[in-house]
Amino acid sequence: MELEANEATVEPIYVIGDSHALPYRNLMFRESWTGSWASVHAKYVSGLTAHDFFEPSSGDFHPAVIEFLEFEGLVRNGKATHLSSDEVDFSIHRASGKAVTPPLLLFTMGCIDVRGAILPVLRDTHDFVPNFETELPLLDRPLIPWDVIDSMIRQRVDPMIAGLQQLMNAGFNRLYVQLVVPPTRDEARAKQLQGYETPVSIRTKLVMAFNRYLENECKRIGVKTISLWPSLTEGGYLRPDLEVDGVHVPPKAAKWFVEALIEDAVNCQWFAINHVRYEMFYRMACGLEPFGFPSSSTA
C-alpha cells in the first residue's frame, strides 16, 4: 500500500487501558470524514483499574500510564511535550514536520472495577434497585442498598476522575473515556469467569450504574465519553453477534468506538488548536509562570 503524498501523515490516536484496549491494537483505517488515515497506538496494562489509575493523595499516576505517555513522546521530563517551550521538544516536533496539537487519548478502564470489586458484593445472592429507570427486571432476591453500590462505584471511579483532571490541567484537553461495554449474556461463561453465577440482568444493571456515574463525572470535568450502548445492545443486553469471550467486544466494535471518537474530534477542532501554547506564551509575556501547574514526575 502506498500512501499518497498528502496522506503521508497519519493521525495517531492513543489508547491506554485494561484488556479492552487490546481490540484497538494495530488498528489503522481511513476515517470517513476527512479521508485521513488514523492509526491507533494501544497500550494494554494488565489489571489496570479506574481505582488504580491515579493516586490523589500523592499525585502519582499508575507507572505504566506515564511510561506509555513518555514512550509515545507525549510527556517528557514530567511535562506535556505539546506545550513545551523546550528547545529539544521544538526540535523533535519540527523534525516530524507536522503541527503539534494536544493528542487524542482514549482510556479504557472500569471493567475490572465492576467485575472484581463491586460485583462480589452482589454475587449470586443479591440484587439492587438503581437510582434510575430501567427495563431490566428486579429479581426475587435480597437487596443491597443502592447507597452501598453507589458508594462503591464512587470509590472506584473518583481516583480516575482525579487523574483525568490532572491530565486536563497539564494541557491534555482531548481526552476520551470508553465506557464499560455491556457484559456477556452467556451465564455459563460469566460463572466460569467469576466463580459464581450472577444473572445478566444484575451484571448489566451494575455496568449501567457504573457508566452513569463515570459519564457524569467525565462530563463535569470536560472529558468526553464514548458509549455506543444502543449499538451494542439488543433488548437491553449485549448483542449476540458481539459475544467474543465473555468480556470483550470484537475488533469491529473497537472500530466503531474509534470512529465515534474521531467524529467528535472532527467536530471539536477548537480543542486541537494548541491554544494552550498561546496561553502559555501570553502568561510568559505577563511575567507569570507559563505552565501554571505543579512540575513533578507526573504529567
Next chain:
Amino acid sequence: MDCPYHSLPSTSWWSKSVAGRSAKDIVPHLQSRLKIAPDTLVASAGSCFAQHISRALTERGYNYAQAEPAPPYLPAETASRYNYGVFSARYGNIYSTLQFLQLVQRALGQFVPADQYWEAADGRCFDLLRPRIVPGGFSSRTEAEADMRQHLASVRKLIETADVFVFTLGLTETWISRQDGTAYPTCPGCGSAGDYDPDKYIFENLSVSRCLDALSSAIELITACNPRIQFVLTVSPVPLIATMTDSHVLQASVYSKSVLRVVAGELAQSRPNVHYFASYELITATRNTHAFIEDDGRSISTDGVSHAMNSFFAHFSGDIEKPRLDQSNLSHGSLPVTPVVCDEEDFFRGLASSS
C-alpha cells in the same frame, strides 16, 4: 389443717431468696420449662434493650436466626450501619405489642399499611415503620418498596422456621395512623422522617387489654404457622425518655412497664409455649440498681447488661458466665461491637436539634 404457707418453697419467701443477698446472687426464676441448646434456632425482636439479647446470643455462639444476613463481602462496618444483624431481620426496633402484631400480619399478607412511606424534598424515601433502617433513607420509593417486600418475605421465613422467639416489650405509648390504625415506632415528623399531622396521627397509650390482645394475636398467628415455636417474653427495664401523657414521666414510665409486665405475666401463665424472663426485675427490683443503672437513672450499665444476659443463659441453657468468644472464630455473620441502635433516643435527639 396445716397452713398452706408452711409448704411453700424458699423461692416463695422474700426473706429466704431476696433479703440479705447481693443482686448478683438473686435468681428470680424457677426452673425453666424451656431449654435453649446451642443448635436451637433463636429469633429476637423488640425494643432497644432487645439488642443486648441478640448480641449475647451471637457472641456466645448460639444459633441466632438471621433471616436477612449481611452480604458476605460487605465490610462489617457498612453492614452495621445498614442495620444488618441487629435483630433477626431488618425490622428495626419494635416498641409496642401492636407494632409487633402488625409486623406479623404484614409478613403474612394480612395487613398493608395505608401510610408507610414518606418522601423527603430531595427525593429520598423513608419507611416510617423502619425510619432508620437505611441511613438517610432509601434512594427512591421503588427501592423502599422492593426492600420492604424482601424484608417481609424474610420475616415470614423467620416466623416459620424459628424454634424460639424472644420478644422484649418496650413501650405502651405509641403513635397510630387515624386512617387504618398503623402503629409507628416513633411519632412521624418529630425530629425524624415524616410530616407530623394531627389529622393523620393520634397518640395512644396502649392499655393492658390492648397490649394483651395485640400480643396474644401475634403469638397465635405465629404459632399457627409454626406450631412448635416457643416464646420468651421480657420487659425492657429502660424507662421512658419522655411521656406524651399528662403525667409525670416517672409515673408514666412505671405505669407503662407495669402494663407490659402484666401482659407478659398473663401470657406466660396462660399459654404453655410462652415463657417469661425477668430482666426487668433483675435490673430494677434488687438492691443493686445503683450498679445496674447509670447516673441518668435510665441507661443500663455494662454490669447490668452482663448480669441480665448471664441470667438469661443460666436460666434457659445452664450456660453460666460463658466467656466471650474470640471474634475471629465466628462466622461472617458476626458484626463488630457497636452502640445499641435506639430509634427512641435518636428520635428525641433529632427533636431537640430541630427545636
